[in-house]
Amino acid sequence: MSDMAECFFNGWLEVMGEGNASYPQHLFCSWHVDRAWQSNLTKISDREKRSEIYKILKTLQRETPLLQFTSALTNALTYICNNEKTRNFGEYFKKNYAYNFRKWAYCFRVEAGINTNMHLESMHKVIKYFYLERKTVKRLDEGLIAVLKYVRDKSVERIIRLTKGEHTKQTRFLSQNHKEVLKHIDNYIIETNNYNISWTIKKNEQTSYTIYRLLDIKCCEQICLFCEVCTRMFSCECKFYLENRTMCKHIHMLINKLQTENKLETVPDFRVDNISTELLALSEKPNSSNKKIKxxxxxxxxxxxxxxxxxxxxxxxxxxxxxxxxxNITSCSNFPNDINDNTKFQLRNESNKRLIESHIRLTSTKNNA
Known part of the structure; x- marks a missing residue:
C-alpha cells in the first residue's frame, strides 16, 4: 500500500520478481485518494454539484459487494461524463481511476484490515529525522543500522508496556464501542442458525447480518475488556468489519447476549492457565526464610x-x-537499625565536601580604556 506513485511497487517487483506464485496486489492509500479527489473537485464550479459528486465517489469507494460496485461504477461514469458541469472532472476521473479500480475500491481489500499507510509514513519519518538526523544516507549498511535500532527501541517499548499492563489504543477503542453498543442493544433481534457456530442479527426486515464463530480460544492481545474475547474469534458480514477487521457492534451485541444466557463456551488459554497454576503453587509454598534460618x-x-x-x-x-x-554482611544489615534519626541527620550534614576550599577568583588583566 502506498500513494498513487508506482515507484514503491515497481521497486518491490524489481527485487522480489514478478513470477512468484503469490503476486502482490498494489493498493492505494485511501487518504491519498481522498485528497486527490478533493483537490480536483475544484474543476466543478457549482458547489452543490461538487458535494454531490464527492458523495457519489465516497459511496462508490466504500461499496464492498463486487457486483454492486461494478454497476455503480458504470452508472457513476455515465452520470459524471454526460453532465456539462462535471464533464471536466469526469474526464480526469476516467483517465486516472476508471482502469485501476482494483487499487482504490474497498471491495478488493475485504478483510485486509488496513486502508491507509499512515503507520508506514510515520515509521519512515521517525527513521529519517531521529535515527538518520535528516542526513541523506547512500550506504546500505548505515540504513540497515538505523532500521535495526528502530526495531530494537520499539521492541523495548512493547516489553515495557506489556510489563506495566497498559491498555493499547485498540483495546480502548473496543471498550468504548462496547459501551456505546449497549445503549442500542434493545433495537436488534438475534437469531441462532447453528448452535455456537453462526447467528443472524437484524434491526428490521431489510437489513440483517450473519456472524460466524471462527475460533474457540483467544489468539491475540486485541481483547475487549467486557466481552473477554479477541478480535479474531468472530466475523461479521457488515461493512465495518470488512473494512477494519475488528469487532463491530453486532459482535459486541452477540457476545453480550451469550454472556447473559451463559452460552459463551470458550476454551481457556493454556498460557493463562500455566501462569495462574504457577502463581498458586508459589502462594501455597511455606515461608522459605524460616527454612533458611534453620x-x-x-x-x-x-x-x-x-x-x-x-x-x-x-x-x-x-x-x-x-x-x-x-x-561484613551481618554488620551491614544491622547498621541501619542502630542509628536513630538524629544521628542520620548529623552524618548527612558532616560532609567532606564542606571542607573543600573555594577556588581563587581570577580577574581580567585587560585595561579598561
Whole structure:
C-alpha cells in the first residue's frame, strides 16, 4: 500500500520478481485518494454539484459487494461524463481511476484490515529525522543500522508496556464501542442458525447480518475488556468489519447476549492457565526464610564440631575468607537499625565536601580604556 506513485511497487517487483506464485496486489492509500479527489473537485464550479459528486465517489469507494460496485461504477461514469458541469472532472476521473479500480475500491481489500499507510509514513519519518538526523544516507549498511535500532527501541517499548499492563489504543477503542453498543442493544433481534457456530442479527426486515464463530480460544492481545474475547474469534458480514477487521457492534451485541444466557463456551488459554497454576503453587509454598534460618543454625552447630587442625593452609584461608564476608554482611544489615534519626541527620550534614576550599577568583588583566 502506498500513494498513487508506482515507484514503491515497481521497486518491490524489481527485487522480489514478478513470477512468484503469490503476486502482490498494489493498493492505494485511501487518504491519498481522498485528497486527490478533493483537490480536483475544484474543476466543478457549482458547489452543490461538487458535494454531490464527492458523495457519489465516497459511496462508490466504500461499496464492498463486487457486483454492486461494478454497476455503480458504470452508472457513476455515465452520470459524471454526460453532465456539462462535471464533464471536466469526469474526464480526469476516467483517465486516472476508471482502469485501476482494483487499487482504490474497498471491495478488493475485504478483510485486509488496513486502508491507509499512515503507520508506514510515520515509521519512515521517525527513521529519517531521529535515527538518520535528516542526513541523506547512500550506504546500505548505515540504513540497515538505523532500521535495526528502530526495531530494537520499539521492541523495548512493547516489553515495557506489556510489563506495566497498559491498555493499547485498540483495546480502548473496543471498550468504548462496547459501551456505546449497549445503549442500542434493545433495537436488534438475534437469531441462532447453528448452535455456537453462526447467528443472524437484524434491526428490521431489510437489513440483517450473519456472524460466524471462527475460533474457540483467544489468539491475540486485541481483547475487549467486557466481552473477554479477541478480535479474531468472530466475523461479521457488515461493512465495518470488512473494512477494519475488528469487532463491530453486532459482535459486541452477540457476545453480550451469550454472556447473559451463559452460552459463551470458550476454551481457556493454556498460557493463562500455566501462569495462574504457577502463581498458586508459589502462594501455597511455606515461608522459605524460616527454612533458611534453620539451615544456617544447623551449619553453625556442625561448624563448631569440626577439627580444623586436619585441614591444610589453603582450606583454612578459604574458610577464613568466607567467614569475613559473612561477618561484613551481618554488620551491614544491622547498621541501619542502630542509628536513630538524629544521628542520620548529623552524618548527612558532616560532609567532606564542606571542607573543600573555594577556588581563587581570577580577574581580567585587560585595561579598561
Amino acid at each position: 539451615d544456617i543454625k544447623d551449619l553453625a552447630s556442625k561448624f563448631e564440631s569440626l577439627d580444623f587442625e586436619k585441614f591444610d593452609d589453603e582450606t583454612i584461608n578459604k574458610i577464613h575468607h568466607h567467614l569475613i564476608i559473612a561477618k
